Amino acid sequence: MDKHYSLAILGGGCAGLSLAMRLSEAGSSAPSTLVLERNAHYKNDRTWCFWDVANPELKDWVDHSWLNFEIKNGIKNFTRGCKKYAYLMLSAQTFYEHSLAKIASNGQGITLLNNQDVLEVSKTHNQTWQIITTKGTYTADKIVDTRPITQNKDEDSILWQSFIGFEVETSQDMFDSNTFVLMDFDAAFNQGLGFVYVLPYSSKRALIEYTIFAKQTFAADEFSGYMQQSLLKYLKDINYKILRTEYGKLPMGNQKINKTNDPSYVYAGLYAGAARPSSGYAFQRIQRWAKECAHALINHQLLVAPKKDTWILARMDDLFLNVLKSNPKSSVHLFYNLFLNCKTSTVIRFLSDHARMADYFSIIASMPKLLFIKELPAYIFKRLFKYQHD
Ligand SMILES: Cc1cc2nc3c(=O)[nH]c(=O)nc-3n(C[C@H](O)[C@H](O)[C@H](O)COP(=O)(O)OP(=O)(O)OC[C@H]3O[C@@H](n4cnc5c(N)ncnc54)[C@H](O)[C@@H]3O)c2cc1C
Secondary structure (H helix, E strand, O other), rough: OEEEEEEEEEEEEHHHHHHHHHHHOOOOOOOEEEOOOOOOOOOOOOOOEEEOOOOOOOOOOEEEOOOOOEEEOOOEEEEEEEEOOOOOEHHHHHHHHHHHHHHHHOOEEEEOOOOOOEEEEEEOOOOOEEEEEEEEEEEEEEEOOOOOOOOOOOHHHHEEEEEEEEEEEEEOOOOOOOEEEEEEOOOOOOOOOEEEEEEEEEEEEEEEEEEEEEEEOOOOOHHHHHHHHHHHHHHHHOEEEEEEEEEEEEEEEEEEOOOOOOOOEEEOOOHHOOOOOOOOHHHHHHHHHHHHHHHHOOOOOOOOOOOOOHHHHHHHHHHHHHHHHHHHHHHHHHHHHHHHOOHHHHHHHHHHOOOOOHHHHHHHHOOOOHHHHHHHHHHHHHHHHHHHHH
C-alpha cells in the first residue's frame, strides 16, 4: 500500500493541474496532495483562448493577443475592434510548463504521478477513499475527480461542438497577426453550424480550425473534407507545413453533469459543468473554480464543486441552444446578427460570464424574435417535464 494523502486529484489536465498549482501557492499550508494522470507526457495538445474581461486568471502567461476580429458569412464580412477586451491565447505547452514548475516548487507537498490510469475508486471501512491505478493503490481523505466521461452519448448534451485545428507555417506572408477570424460561416454545411476559426500568431504562422455545432459529435477523421476546403481558402496555393493538429469535442448544454452527494468527493472540469453551454468555453471557469476550491482546502473547509450559472444566464443559454438545435439553417443568421447588431463589448461580456443587466436586454433585442417565440412552448414544456423528473 502506498502513502496516504489528504487529497487525491484524479486527472492531471487543465482542471487537475490548475487546482494543484493553486494549492502549491500555499506552501506548507497546502494539504498533502496526489495528482494521478493517465498520460505519460504533456503535449501541446490544445490552444486556450479567452477575452480579457475582468482581469482573467493567468493573463500573465498568454502567448498572443488580438485587438480585432472578423465575422464572415460568405457574402458579407465585417471587422470589429476589441481593444477594450482583447482576445488572449494561452497554448497548452505554456500552461503545462508553468503549472508543472509551480507544482514542483512546492517540494514534497504535492505529488504528480504520470502514467497512472485510475481504474477504480471506493470508500474503505475507515471512511477513506481507496484508488486503484494501473501502477499502484493509494488512499486519500478527499477526492477531486476531473476525468472526462468517455462514454458520452449524443443525447447527453443539447448540442456538441466538434473541431479540428491545424497549426501551419507558410513559406510567404499570409496573415495579419493583429486580426483573428472568430467565425467564417460555411453556408454549404447542412448538419448544423459549420465555420472556420483562424488564429494568426505571425504573418507566416496560424491555427486554422474547422468547427461544427451539431446534435451529434464528429470524429476527427470526419473533418478531412472540411479541413482541406478551409486550408485551400486561407492558404490558396502557397507552400505550407503542418506543425501540429488539435481535436476537441465539447458539450454545449450538458444534460449529464457529474455530481455526488458525498462532500468528500467532487467532480470538476469539463463534464462537471465547467463548459459554458452556449460556447463550450471552459478555461476561465476552471481557473475560477480552482482558485476557490484551493482556498477552501487551505482553510480546512469542504471541497468546492464547479459553480452553477445564474438563473438568467442558464435560461438564456438553454433557450438559445434549443433554438439553434431546432433551426440549424438559421444558426448563421443568429450568430451573424448577434455580432452585427450588438455592441462588441456587450457580446464579449456575455460570452465571458460578466454580462450586466443591460447586456442581457441588448442580446435579447438582437435576436430574431419569431424563432424564439416559436421555440418557447416546446421549451417551457421541456422545462416543466424536467422539474417533475429532477
Ligand atoms: C483542443 C481543445 C481546445 C480548447 N480550446 C478552448 C478555448 O479556447 N477556450 C476555452 O475556454 N476552452 C477550450 N477548451 C475546453 C476546455 O477548456 C478544455 O477541454 C480543458 O482542457 C478541460 O479541462 P479538464 O481538466 O476538464 O479536462 P482535460 O484537460 O482533458 O483533463 C482531464 C485529464 O484527465 C486525464 N484522465 C482521463 N482519464 C483518466 C484516468 N482514468 N486516470 C487518470 N487520468 C485520466 C486525461 O489524460 C487528462 O489529462 C478546449 C478543449 C480542447 C480539447
